[in-house]
Amino acid sequence: MKTTLPTDDVFNNDCFRAIANCTYDWESWHTSAGRLLWVNAAVERMTGYSPEECLAMTDYPLPMVAPEDRDKISQVLQQAQADQIGNDVEFRAIHRKGHELWMAVSWQPMFHGNGKHLGFRTSIRDITERNQLREQLKLHAAHLEQLVQERTAQITQLEKNRRKMEKLAALGQLAAGVAHEVNNPLAGIRNAFALFKADVPAEHEHFELLELIDREIERISSITHLMYQLYRPSAQCATSFLIDNIIEDVIRLLEPAAGKAQVRVEQEADTGDIQVTLPEGEVKQILLNLIQNAIQASAPGGTVSIRVRTHSETVKVQVADHGSGITEENLPRIFDPFFSTKTSTPRQGMGLGLSVSRSLIEAMGGSIDVMSAPGSGTCFTASFPQFIQQS
Numbered sequence: 001m002k003t004t005l006p007t008d009d010v011f012n013n014d015c016f017r018a019i020a021n022c023t024y025d026w027e028s029w030h031t032s033a034g035r036l037l038w039v040n041a042a043v044e045r046m047t048g049y050s051p052e053e054c055l056a057m058t059d060y061p062l063p064m065v066a067p068e069d070r071d072k073i074s075q076v077l078q079q080a081q082a083d084q085i086g087n088d089v090e091f092r093a094i095h096r097k098g099h100e101l102w103m104a105v106s107w108q109p110m111f112h113g114n115g116k117h118l119g120f121r122t123s124i125r126d127i128t129e130r131n132q133l134r135e136q137l138k139l140h141a142a143h144l145e146q147l148v149q150e151r152t153a154q155i156t157q158l159e160k161n162r163r164k165m166e167k168l169a170a171l172g173q174l175a176a177g178v179a180h181e182v183n184n185p186l187a188g189i190r191n192a193f194a195l196f197k198a199d200v201p202a203e204h205e206h207f208e209l210l211e212l213i214d215r216e217i218e219r220i221s222s223i224t225h226l227m228y229q230l231y232r233p234s235a236q237c238a239t240s241f242l243i244d245n246i247i248e249d250v251i252r253l254l255e256p257a258a259g260k261a262q263v264r265v266e267q268e269a270d271t272g273d274i275q276v277t278l279p280e281g282e283v284k285q286i287l288l289n290l291i292q293n294a295i296q297a298s299a300p301g302g303t304v305s306i307r308v309r310t311h312s313e314t315v316k317v318q319v320a321d322h323g324s325g326i327t328e329e330n331l332p333r334i335f336d337p338f339f340s341t342k343t344s345t346p347r348q349g350m351g352l353g354l355s356v357s358r359s360l361i362e363a364m365g366g367s368i369d370v371m372s373a374p375g376s377g378t379c380f381t382a383s384f385p386q387f388i389q390q391s
Contacts, residue, residue: 026103026124028054028061029110032117034081036060046103046126048096066092066100073105080107080120090127102131179224186224190217238388240277243315247306250287254295262300265291268307276315277387282360286368289353290319290380297323297378313386314366320379326372334370357382364388 020027020040026047027040039054047064054060065073069091076089087106095101104127110118197210244267251265258265276283294304298321307318326334337355358368365385372378 026126028122028124029119030077030080030122031119032081034077037119046095046101046124047093064093066094068092076105076107076122080109080122083109083117083120085109090131101126102128182220183224186217186220190221193217237279238277239280240275241280243274243276243283243308243317243384246280246284247287247308247317250284250291251306253288254291257292258295258304261295261298263295263298263302263304265295265304266306268305274308274310274315274386276384278364278384279388282364283384286357286360286382287317287319289357290317290368290382293353294319294321294323294378294380297321299323310386315384315386317382317384318379319382320377322377325374325376325378326370327374331370331372335368 020038023040024042026042028036028043029038030036036055036057039051039060041051043054044050049064054064057063062070062073072089072091076086079086085108088104089106090102090104093101093103103124105122105124107120107122109120112118193213197214200207200210247267251267254265291304291306298304302322305318305320307320309316309318335354335358337352354368361368361382361384365388366383369381369383370378371381
């Protein structure tokens with residue numbers, strides 16, 4: 001659209017100047033060669049530069065344009081001189097005080113009433129607020145997209161956990177069934193063996209072999225018990241006791257194993273009398289499994305550290321070793337039944353200890369967390385509720 005001006009001399013028409021000066025946008029009139037003829041008072045409100053200062057500029061309006069956008073505005077002026085029309089080209093202006101503003105420029109050629117070409121006009125609008133709102137909208141959209149991604153990841157993880165729990169439940173049920181089938185003939189073997197062993201004198205040359213058989217029968221019995229616990233933990237009544245006393249009992253029970261492995265077990269001193277109301281036998285079994293694993297993971301001369309902390313109504317027992325650690329590949333699987341990283345070490349169990357421990361502690365409303373890296377050791381944290389409703 002071309003602008004046709006009145007036939008009078010518009011630049012000497014006081015009324016027309018008054019209207020243009022009262023225009024809210026920053027208006028400029030230029031000759032066909034691009035020289036500035038007039039600029040309204042809005043320029044000072046928007047940039048801090050007066051109309052007189054603008055008229056004195058040899059390269060108006062580039063001194064008021066951010067360096068990054070001067071080439072863009074130079075192209076706009078070239079298009080305007082070529083009688084082209086443009087609208088809403090955004091650029092950054094620099095206020096006299098130094099702060100940056102966002103502007104949008106539109107331009108069109110001007111013609112006299114008799115058709116004579118008079119140059120072109122530019123109209124510049126402050127869009128800083130609009131741009132800020134647009135950036136905020138982008139941030140909100142990005143935040144929303146992030147929330148959607150997080151929720152999607154959570155749903156995916158929940159579905160993965162659900163499938164895993166179904167698999168573990170089926171595996172646990174199978175383990176309990178196998179344990180039941182094994183336990184019945186095992187009881188008959190144990191009774192028959194007890195009678196047979198009673199008739200063999202201790203001085204017999206093969207008596208030690210009988211002792212070995214007896215221990216292996218007991219080991220099979222403990223494995224079947226763990227398999228039962230994996231699927232159907234035995235319910236025990238909650239009693240009040242000091243957590244430090246249980247830890248001391250477990251350390252005493254494991255002294256022979258620690259001594260044989262040449263591993264020192266250290267309990268943090270002065271933890272205070274932390275009383276809990278929990279199934280005592282289950283707490284002992286959980287801590288026994290964790291500390292025993294730490295001893296088995298330690299090299300000769302190593303140390304297993306035990307720390308106790310309370311937070312709100314939670315008692316945290318940390319069991320840390322300085323062994324070879326657990327690989328990133330194996331870390332997600334350590335609580336799976338029958339999974340063990342001790343495949344190179346004979347007679348170190350069937351990988352049921354951590355599975356059973358997690359089942360027991362989660363039944364109490366607690367949890368077990370693990371931090372480990374190859375070469376940096378492993379730290380298990382058993383978080384027990386301080387109190388549990390008595391059965």
